[in-house]
Amino acid sequence: MSSPSDATAHDAHPHEHPSYVQHHFDTAAQQYDTAKLGMWVFIATEILMFGGLFVAYALMKAREPDVFIAGHHYLNKEMGALNTVVLLFSSLTAALAVRSSQLGKRNETSAWLVTTILCACVFLVVKYFEYSHKIEEGLLPGRYFGHPFFDMSAAPAFHEALPSRANMFFGLYFIMTGLHGLHVLIGMGILSWVLLRNIRGEFSAEYFTAVDLGALYWHLVDLVWIYLFPLLYLIG
Amino acid sequence: MSTHDEATLNTNYLTATKGWKSWAFTLDHKRIGLMYLVFVLAAFLAGGIFALLVRTELMSHGPTIVSGPTYNKLFTLHGAIMVFLFIIPSIPASLGNFILPIQLGAKDVAFPKLNLLSFYVYLCGATLTLLSIAHGSVDTGWTFYTPYSLQDPEAATKVLYMTLGVFVLGFSSILTGLNFLVSIHKLRAPGLTWTRLPLFIWGMYATSIMQVLATPVLAITLLMLVFERVFGLGIFDPKLGGDPILFQHFFWFYSHPAVYIMIVPGMAVVSELFATFSRRVIFGYFAVAMSSLGLALVGFIVWAHHMFTSGMSEFANMLFSALTFLVAIPSGVKVFNWTATLYKGSISFAPPMLYALAFLFLFTIGGLTGLFLGTLNTDIHLHDTYFVVAHFHYVMMGGTVIGFIGGLLYWWPKMTGKMYHFGGATVGAWLTFIGFNVTFLSQFVLGSRGMPRRYYDYLPEFESLHRVSTFGAYILASGLFTTAGVLIHSLAKGRAAGRNPWGSVALEWKTQTPPVFQNFEQTPIITKGPYDYHLASDEELVEDLYAPDAAE
Ligand SMILES: [Cu+2]
Numbered sequence: 133m134s135s136p137s138d139a140t141a142h143d144a145h146p147h148e149h150p151s152y153v154q155h156h157f158d159t160a161a162q163q164y165d166t167a168k169l170g171m172w173v174f175i176a177t178e179i180l181m182f183g184g185l186f187v188a189y190a191l192m193k194a195r196e197p198d199v200f201i202a203g204h205h206y207l208n209k210e211m212g213a214l215n216t217v218v219l220l221f222s223s224l225t226a227a228l229a230v231r232s233s234q235l236g237k238r239n240e241t242s243a244w245l246v247t248t249i250l251c252a253c254v255f256l257v258v259k260y261f262e263y264s265h266k267i268e269e270g271l272l273p274g275r276y277f278g279h280p281f282f283d284m285s286a287a288p289a290f291h292e293a294l295p296s297r298a299n300m301f302f303g304l305y306f307i308m309t310g311l312h313g314l315h316v317l318i319g320m321g322i323l324s325w326v327l328l329r330n331i332r333g334e335f336s337a338e339y340f341t342a343v344d345l346g347a348l349y350w351h352l353v354d355l356v357w358i359y360l361f362p363l364l365y366l367i368g
Numbered sequence: 369m370s371t372h373d374e375a376t377l378n379t380n381y382l383t384a385t386k387g388w389k390s391w392a393f394t395l396d397h398k399r400i401g402l403m404y405l406v407f408v409l410a411a412f413l414a415g416g417i418f419a420l421l422v423r424t425e426l427m428s429h430g431p432t433i434v435s436g437p438t439y440n441k442l443f444t445l446h447g448a449i450m451v452f453l454f455i456i457p458s459i460p461a462s463l464g465n466f467i468l469p470i471q472l473g474a475k476d477v478a479f480p481k482l483n484l485l486s487f488y489v490y491l492c493g494a495t496l497t498l499l500s501i502a503h504g505s506v507d508t509g510w511t512f513y514t515p516y517s518l519q520d521p522e523a524a525t526k527v528l529y530m531t532l533g534v535f536v537l538g539f540s541s542i543l544t545g546l547n548f549l550v551s552i553h554k555l556r557a558p559g560l561t562w563t564r565l566p567l568f569i570w571g572m573y574a575t576s577i578m579q580v581l582a583t584p585v586l587a588i589t590l591l592m593l594v595f596e597r598v599f600g601l602g603i604f605d606p607k608l609g610g611d612p613i614l615f616q617h618f619f620w621f622y623s624h625p626a627v628y629i630m631i632v633p634g635m636a637v638v639s640e641l642f643a644t645f646s647r648r649v650i651f652g653y654f655a656v657a658m659s660s661l662g663l664a665l666v667g668f669i670v671w672a673h674h675m676f677t678s679g680m681s682e683f684a685n686m687l688f689s690a691l692t693f694l695v696a697i698p699s700g701v702k703v704f705n706w707t708a709t710l711y712k713g714s715i716s717f718a719p720p721m722l723y724a725l726a727f728l729f730l731f732t733i734g735g736l737t738g739l740f741l742g743t744l745n746t747d748i749h750l751h752d753t754y755f756v757v758a759h760f761h762y763v764m765m766g767g768t769v770i771g772f773i774g775g776l777l778y779w780w781p782k783m784t785g786k787m788y789h790f791g792g793a794t795v796g797a798w799l800t801f802i803g804f805n806v807t808f809l810s811q812f813v814l815g816s817r818g819m820p821r822r823y824y825d826y827l828p829e830f831e832s833l834h835r836v837s838t839f840g841a842y843i844l845a846s847g848l849f850t851t852a853g854v855l856i857h858s859l860a861k862g863r864a865a866g867r868n869p870w871g872s873v874a875l876e877w878k879t880q881t882p883p884v885f886q887n888f889e890q891t892p893i894i895t896k897g898p899y900d901y902h903l904a905s906d907e908e909l910v911e912d913l914y915a916p917d918a919a920e
Pocket residue numbers: 623624627670671673674
C-alpha cells in the first residue's frame with residue numbers, strides 16, 4: 133500500500149496521495165499505524181479506569197466476603213450468562229466485519245456490523261430487565277437500599293437474608309455494570325457511525341481504518357464484561 | 369486540512385486564515401497551543417490572586433481580611449486552580465502543543481481533531497469549576513479527602529461541580545498525552561531517530577505516559593466520590609462503613625504521578641535552555657533522556673508517602689519510604705548532568721537562561737527537602753506543616769512554573785514573531801527569584817518550628833516569619849507582573865524577531881518566525897543530534913535576534 137516513492141522526505145507535492153490520507157501524514161500506512169496505536173493507547177486508559185473499580189471491588193470483597201456472597205445470590209445468573217454469550221458472539225461478528233472490509237466486500241461488512249449492533253441491543257434489553265427488577269426489589273445502592281423505585285418516603289423493605297452492607301455490593305454492581313453499559317452505548321454509536329460510512333462507500337480494501345478501530349473498541353467492551361460477569365454473578 | 373492550498377500552507381500561521389472561526393475551529397497545533405496559553409495564563413492569574421489573598425490574610429496574627437470559612441475556600445481554590453487548570457496543562461498543552469510537532473519535523477500532531485477537542489474539554493472543565501465557585505465554592509483542600517468532601521450536606525452541589533470539573537479536566541489531559549505519545553512514535557521526520565530526539569520531546573514522552581496511565585484512575589476515583597456523595601455508597605465514607613484511607617490511596621495513585629506530570633515538563637524545557645545558552649551538547653544526553661522515563665516509572669510506586677500519618681501499616685510505611693528514595697536517582701542524574709553541561713560551556717545570560725539557572729537552584733532545594741519528608745521519622749514531625757508547603761512550592765513553582773516561564777520566554781519569539789525587551793525580562797526574572805525565595809525559605813523555618821499548614825490563624829511567635837513570607841509573595845507577584853508586562857509590551861511594540869534569535873541548532877529554529885501553517889515548507893531531513901554545536905557551521909550559530917527587514 134505504500135510505494136517507496138511517496139515516502140520520500142522532500143516530496144514537494146503533498147497532495148498527490150489518496151484522498152483519505154490526511155495532509156499531515158506522508159503515507160496511508162503511516163496514517164493507519166498512527167490511528168491503530170492511538171486506539172491501543174486509548175484502550176490502555178480505559179483498562180486503567182476500570183482497573184480502579186476492580187481494585188475497589190477486590191479490597192471490599194477481601195474485607196467483607198459475606199456481603200458479596202449474600203448479595204450475588206440476588207443477581208440473575210441466567211441473564212448474565214445470556215449476555216456473556218451475546219457479547220462474545222458480537223465480538224466474533226465485529227472481527228468478521230473487519231475481515232470482510234479488508235477484502236473490500238462492502239455489503240458483507242454492513243451485514244456483520246448490523247449483526248454486531250443488534251447484539252449490543254439485545255445486551256442492553258437484557259440489562260434493562262435486570263435493572264428494572266433490581267429497582268422494583270429495592271436492591272439499590274447506598275441509602276436507597278430497601279427503597280423500591282428510589283422512593284425514600286415509603287417504609288424500607290429489606291430482604292431478610294441480606295446484611296445491611298449489601299447496599300455497598302449493589303452500589304458496586306450498579307457502578308461497574310453501569311459504566312460498562314455506557315461503554316456498550318458508546319460502542320453502538322461508534323459502530324453505527326462506521327456502518328454509515330461503510331454504506332456511503334468510504335472504505336475499501338486499501339482503507340478500512342475506522343472499521344478496524346471500531347471493532348477493536350468493541351472487543352474492549354466485551355473484554356471488560358468477561359471479567360465483570362464472573363466477579364459479580366459467579367462468586368458463590 | 370487538505371482543503372488549504374499550497375500558498376496558505378506556506379504562509380505565517382497567524383495570518384494564513386482569518387476570522388474568529390479560523391481560530392475557534394482550527395486544527396493547527398500552533399493555534400491550539402496559543403489558545404491554551406491564553407487560558408492557562410488566565411488560570412495562573414486567578415490562582416495567583418487567591419495566593420496573594422491567602423498570604424495577606426496570614427500577614428498578621430488573628431483575623432486580617434477574611435473570615436475563617438472564606439480562608440478555607442481561598443486556599444482550596446488556589447490549590448485546585450493552580451494544579452488542575454494551570455500547572456498540569458501549562459507546559460504540555462501550551463508550549464508542548466506548539467513546539468513538539470515542530471521539533472518532530474511534523475506538520476501537526478497525530479490527531480488534530482482530538483487536540484482541538486482536548487482544548488474544549490479543558491474549557492468545559494474550567495466552566496464547571498467556575499460554577500462551583502459561583503455556588504459558593506468548596507473548602508475541602510485540593511485533595512477532596514473523604515470524609516471532608518462528604519460531610520457538609522449544604523456543600524453537595526459545589527463539591528459535585530468541582531469534582532466533575534476536575535474529572536472533565538482529566539480527559540483533556542489524557543487526550544493531550546495520547547496525542548503526544550502517538551505523535552512521537554509515528555510522526556518523526558526522516559532521520560529523527562530516538563537518540564536524536566530533543567530532550568524536550570523525551571520529557572513530553574515520559575509525561576504523556578503518566579498522563580495516559582494515571583489520569584484514568586483519578587477519573588474513576590472522582591466518579592466513585594460522586595456516587596458516594598449522591599447515593600451514599602459506603603466505600604469511602606467511614607460513617608457508612610467505608611474506608612477513607614482507600615480514597616487517599618486512589619487519590620495519590622494519580623496525584624503523585626501528577627507531581628511528575630508537572631515537574632518533568634519543566635525539566636524538559638530547561639534541558640533545551642541549558643543546551644542553547646551554553647552552546648553545548650547536553651552532558652549525558654542519554655542518561656537525561658532515560659531519567660525522565662525513570663521518573664515516570666518510579667512515580668507510580670511511591671504514592672503512599674503522602675500518607676505516613678494516615679494510619680497505614682508499619683510495613684507499608686517502611687516500604688513506601690524506601691521506594692521514595694529511588695526518586696533521588698533520576699532527579700540527581702538530571703541535576704548533575706545539567707551542571708556538567710554548564711562546565712566549559714559558552715554561557716549567555718539571556719532571560720530564558722536566567723530561569724533555567726533559577727530552576728537548577730530551586731529544584732535542587734525542593735528535591736533535597738523532599739528527603740526529609742520521605743524519611744519516616746522526620747516526616748512524622750514535618751507532616752502537614754509549612755515545611756511541606758515550602759517543599760512542594762519549590763518543586764511545583766520553583767521547578768515547573770519557573771521552567772514554564774523560561775520556556776515561554778525562549779519560544780515566545782517563535783510563537784508570536786515578536787522580540788521582547790531584555791532588560792525588563794531580566795528585572796522580572798530577578799524579582800521573581802528573590803521574591804520566591806523570601807516567600808518560601810521562611811516557610812521551611814515556620815514548618816520546622818511546627819506551624820501547621822491550612823490554618824487560618826497561628827501563635828503570635830510565628831507572626832514575624834509569616835510577615836516575611838507575605839512580603840516575599842508581593843515581591844514575587846511584582847516579578848511576575850513585570851514579566852507579563854514585558855511580554856504584552858512586545859506584542860504591541862516589540863520588534864519582529866529573527867528566525868533563530870538564540871543561535872540554537874535545534875530544529876524548531878530552522879523554520880520561519882513565526883512558522884508557516886504546515887511548519888516546514890519541505891519536510892526536514894535530520895542528519896545530526898539536537899545539540900550538536902560542535903558540528904554546526906558558524907552560520908547556523910548566528911543569533912539573529914531581529915528579523916533583517918524589521919524597521920524600527
Ligand atoms: Cu508524592
